[in-house]
Amino acid sequence: MxxxxxxxxxxxxxxxxxxxxxxxxxxxxxxxxxxxxxxxxxxxxxxxxxxxxxxxxxxxxxxxxxxxxxxxxxxxxxxxxxxxxxxxxxxxxxxxxxxxxxxxxxxxxxxxxxxxxxxxxxxxxxxxxxxxxxxxxFARQGTTRLPVLLIGAGDEAETFIRETQRSADTVFKVIGIVSLTEGRVGRNIHGVEVLATVDKLEDIVKKLEAGKNGLPRRLVLSGDALRHEDNVKWVEIADRYGMTLARLPKLGDLREGLADPLQIRPVAIEDLLGRPQARLDRDRVREMIGGKRVLVTGAGGSIGSELVRQIASYGPSSLTLVDAGEYNLYAIDMEMAEKHPDLARQSILGDVRDRKRIGQVFDHAMPELVFHAAAYKHVPLVEHNPNEGILTNTLGTRNVAEACRAAGVSTMVLISTDKAVNPANVMGASKRLAECYCQALETLPADQRGKTRFVTVRFGNVLGSTGSVVPLFRRQLEAGGPLTVTHEGITRYFMTIAEAVELVLQSAELGRHGVTDGGKIFVLDMGRPVKIVDLARQMILLSGLRPGKDVEIKVTGLRPGEKLYEELFHDSEPPVPTETDGVMLASPRVVDYAEIRQVFDALEDSATNRNTHKTLELISQLVPEFQPPEIGVKSIFSDAPAEAGSKQVGGSA
Structure with missing residues (x-):
C-alpha cells in the first residue's frame, strides 16, 4: 500500500x-x-x-x-x-x-x-x-512460452492476445487464430494472423507442426466456439496430435475482473453440448414469481435445489421447501439462509406419498405456485422396486395435484422425463402416469378443475445431477478407471441443470396463460443426443489422459429397463413450436379423468400391499407401450413383504 x-x-x-x-x-x-x-x-x-x-x-x-x-x-x-x-x-x-x-x-x-x-x-x-x-x-532468461492456437476471432480472443503480449507472468504464446467465419481470415489481431476457418483446423495444425513455432500445445476455445456444433471433433483432433483442449473465461468475467485474463481453463463437459444454451425471459418470469407464495417439492434434489435457487432470486413473498430427505433439505435451507436471509421461507420434512401430510403443508403454506420435483429417478432401482416407484412418482403426483386443486393454487408444474415416452422401464411408466393425471386435470372444464393450471415439462438428462453419468465418470477417473458404459451404442439427451430449470420457469410462465389447453406437454429442446461412449472418451481426453491406454472404457451390458436411446416425443405427439426458443409443445394423449382416477385407486391398493404383478398389470392398462417383465418376475419381486432398499429421498425428476 x-x-x-x-x-x-x-x-x-x-x-x-x-x-x-x-x-x-x-x-x-x-x-x-x-x-x-x-x-x-x-x-x-x-x-x-x-x-x-x-x-x-x-x-x-x-x-x-x-x-x-x-x-x-x-x-x-x-x-x-x-x-x-x-x-x-x-x-x-x-x-x-x-x-x-x-x-x-x-x-x-x-x-x-x-x-x-x-x-x-x-x-x-x-x-x-x-x-x-x-x-x-524473457529473452535474457531463455523463458519458453507454450504455443497455443486460438479457435474464435472475437473480442475474447483480442483481450487474451493483448494480455499475453504485455504480461510478464503468462506462459502462453498465441501462434495463430482459427476463425468461425470467413470474414476475418487473412487479417491479424495484435500481430497474430487469422489463418483459416475451423473446417480447415487439422490442416492448420499440420502446417504449424512443420513451422518454426512447432505444434501448438493447446487448442483454446473462445467466444462462440464453446457452442459450435463441431467442438466434439476438435477434441478428437487434439487427441490425435497430443494437444489438450481448453477455454478462456467469458468476456463478461474479464471485464468485471472476476477471472484472470491469462488463465486458460479446461473445457467442461457442458461446453460440448454442441448448441447454444437457451435464454430466459427474466422479466416475464419475475412477473410470475415476484411477490408470490411458492412451494417446491423435492427441494433438496438436483433439479429441486436449482429451482429453489433461481426462484429465490426473483423475489417471492415466501418460499416453502418440501423434501423427505433430511440432509438434502438441511443443505438447501442453509444455502438460502446465507444467500437470501430476508426471504420468508419454511423447510418442511414431508413425503409426497403421505396425502394427509401434503394437505397439512398446503393448508399452512397457502402456495400460489407449486413446482413438483420430488421423484425416484434411478432406473435400475425403480425397476427392482416398482411399487415404491409408483407410490412416489405416480401417486405422489396425484396427492400434490389434488392438494393444488383444493388450495386454489394458480399453477402447478410437474417435472417429467424423456423416459416417459415409450417407456421400457417402471420409472418411465410411473412418470408417464404422472403426466396422464395432470393432463386429465388440465382438460377438465374450468368449473371442475378449479383455479389451477396443470403444466407438465418433459426433458432428458441433466449434466452433473446426482446419480447421472458425468459424476459417475468423474469418480471412476479419480480412481484410475475403468469408465463403465452399458452399451457402445447407447445415446442420451443432455442439458445443464441451470438451463433445464430456466426453461422450466419459462414453461411455467407460458402455461399459466393457457398454452397447455387440451393437456399439451412442454418439451425442452435438448439438441442432438450424445453417445455415452463418446462422452466417456471426451472426459478422459479433457483430463489429459488417453482412452484405451491410460484409462480403459469397459462395456458392462444394458441394465434392467435401460433403453439404447430416449425419445422426447411419442409418435402420436407431433411437436408444436412456442414463442420461446428451446421450448416446444407435445400434442396431448389424454386419458379421461374418471377412468384414470379409478385406475389410480386400484394402483394405490396394489402398490401399498406390494402386489407387484397387479401393479405392473395396472400400469400397462394406462401405458400400453410399457411391457412388464414376463420372465423371472416371481423370483425378483415378492408380492407380500415390502421391497428392499425402498427409501424416499425426495430427489428430483
Missing part, C-alpha cells in the same frame, strides 16, 4: 509540474519571441493559479487510480476530462479578473493540446518501455 501511495505521489507531482509549465509554454507557442513583452508577474500568477486548479481537477477525476504500466484509452479519456475542466476554470477565472485583455484567445486551445501531450505522452512511453523490457527479460 505504501508503495502505491509513494508512486501515486510521484505521479501527482509530475502532473502538476506539467500543468504549471503548460501555461507559459502555450503562450510562447502562440506569440513566439513576443512573450518578452508580456508581464512576467501575470504569467507567473496565472501558472500558479492553474497549477492549483489542475491539482484539484486531477485528483477529482481520479487520475491516480490507474497504473501507468497499463495505460489505455480509458486513462486518456479521464485525462481529457480533467484537462478540459482545469483549462475552462482557469480561463473563467482570468476572464473575471482581467477580462483577458492581455491573453490571446487561441492560447487556451493550444494549452489544452499541449497539456494532453505532457500528461499522456509519458504514460504511453512508460508502458511501451515496460512492455519491451518484459520481452527482453
Amino acid at each position: 505504501s508503495r502505491f501511495i509513494q508512486r501515486s505521489h510521484i505521479t501527482f507531482v509530475h502532473d502538476i509540474f506539467m500543468a504549471a509549465v503548460s501555461f507559459p509554454l502555450a503562450l510562447y507557442m502562440r506569440v513566439g519571441e513576443g512573450i518578452q513583452f508580456y508581464d512576467l508577474n501575470s504569467i507567473m500568477l496565472s501558472s500558479l493559479a492553474f497549477m492549483l486548479i489542475a491539482a484539484a481537477s486531477f485528483w477529482y477525476f481520479g487520475l491516480y487510480r490507474g497504473i501507468w504500466r497499463y495505460a489505455s484509452l480509458n486513462d486518456l479519456s479521464t485525462i481529457a476530462k480533467a484537462v478540459t475542466a482545469a483549462v475552462a476554470i482557469l480561463f473563467l477565472v482570468l476572464f473575471l479578473t482581467t477580462r483577458l485583455d492581455w491573453l490571446p484567445r487561441s492560447a487556451p486551445l493550444i494549452q489544452w493540446f499541449l497539456l494532453m501531450a505532457l500528461l499522456g505522452g509519458p504514460r504511453l512511453i512508460y508502458r511501451v518501455a515496460k512492455d519491451k523490457s518484459t520481452a527482453r527479460a
Whole structure:
C-alpha cells in the first residue's frame, strides 16, 4: 500500500509540474519571441493559479487510480476530462479578473493540446518501455512460452492476445487464430494472423507442426466456439496430435475482473453440448414469481435445489421447501439462509406419498405456485422396486395435484422425463402416469378443475445431477478407471441443470396463460443426443489422459429397463413450436379423468400391499407401450413383504 501511495505521489507531482509549465509554454507557442513583452508577474500568477486548479481537477477525476504500466484509452479519456475542466476554470477565472485583455484567445486551445501531450505522452512511453523490457527479460532468461492456437476471432480472443503480449507472468504464446467465419481470415489481431476457418483446423495444425513455432500445445476455445456444433471433433483432433483442449473465461468475467485474463481453463463437459444454451425471459418470469407464495417439492434434489435457487432470486413473498430427505433439505435451507436471509421461507420434512401430510403443508403454506420435483429417478432401482416407484412418482403426483386443486393454487408444474415416452422401464411408466393425471386435470372444464393450471415439462438428462453419468465418470477417473458404459451404442439427451430449470420457469410462465389447453406437454429442446461412449472418451481426453491406454472404457451390458436411446416425443405427439426458443409443445394423449382416477385407486391398493404383478398389470392398462417383465418376475419381486432398499429421498425428476 505504501508503495502505491509513494508512486501515486510521484505521479501527482509530475502532473502538476506539467500543468504549471503548460501555461507559459502555450503562450510562447502562440506569440513566439513576443512573450518578452508580456508581464512576467501575470504569467507567473496565472501558472500558479492553474497549477492549483489542475491539482484539484486531477485528483477529482481520479487520475491516480490507474497504473501507468497499463495505460489505455480509458486513462486518456479521464485525462481529457480533467484537462478540459482545469483549462475552462482557469480561463473563467482570468476572464473575471482581467477580462483577458492581455491573453490571446487561441492560447487556451493550444494549452489544452499541449497539456494532453505532457500528461499522456509519458504514460504511453512508460508502458511501451515496460512492455519491451518484459520481452527482453524473457529473452535474457531463455523463458519458453507454450504455443497455443486460438479457435474464435472475437473480442475474447483480442483481450487474451493483448494480455499475453504485455504480461510478464503468462506462459502462453498465441501462434495463430482459427476463425468461425470467413470474414476475418487473412487479417491479424495484435500481430497474430487469422489463418483459416475451423473446417480447415487439422490442416492448420499440420502446417504449424512443420513451422518454426512447432505444434501448438493447446487448442483454446473462445467466444462462440464453446457452442459450435463441431467442438466434439476438435477434441478428437487434439487427441490425435497430443494437444489438450481448453477455454478462456467469458468476456463478461474479464471485464468485471472476476477471472484472470491469462488463465486458460479446461473445457467442461457442458461446453460440448454442441448448441447454444437457451435464454430466459427474466422479466416475464419475475412477473410470475415476484411477490408470490411458492412451494417446491423435492427441494433438496438436483433439479429441486436449482429451482429453489433461481426462484429465490426473483423475489417471492415466501418460499416453502418440501423434501423427505433430511440432509438434502438441511443443505438447501442453509444455502438460502446465507444467500437470501430476508426471504420468508419454511423447510418442511414431508413425503409426497403421505396425502394427509401434503394437505397439512398446503393448508399452512397457502402456495400460489407449486413446482413438483420430488421423484425416484434411478432406473435400475425403480425397476427392482416398482411399487415404491409408483407410490412416489405416480401417486405422489396425484396427492400434490389434488392438494393444488383444493388450495386454489394458480399453477402447478410437474417435472417429467424423456423416459416417459415409450417407456421400457417402471420409472418411465410411473412418470408417464404422472403426466396422464395432470393432463386429465388440465382438460377438465374450468368449473371442475378449479383455479389451477396443470403444466407438465418433459426433458432428458441433466449434466452433473446426482446419480447421472458425468459424476459417475468423474469418480471412476479419480480412481484410475475403468469408465463403465452399458452399451457402445447407447445415446442420451443432455442439458445443464441451470438451463433445464430456466426453461422450466419459462414453461411455467407460458402455461399459466393457457398454452397447455387440451393437456399439451412442454418439451425442452435438448439438441442432438450424445453417445455415452463418446462422452466417456471426451472426459478422459479433457483430463489429459488417453482412452484405451491410460484409462480403459469397459462395456458392462444394458441394465434392467435401460433403453439404447430416449425419445422426447411419442409418435402420436407431433411437436408444436412456442414463442420461446428451446421450448416446444407435445400434442396431448389424454386419458379421461374418471377412468384414470379409478385406475389410480386400484394402483394405490396394489402398490401399498406390494402386489407387484397387479401393479405392473395396472400400469400397462394406462401405458400400453410399457411391457412388464414376463420372465423371472416371481423370483425378483415378492408380492407380500415390502421391497428392499425402498427409501424416499425426495430427489428430483
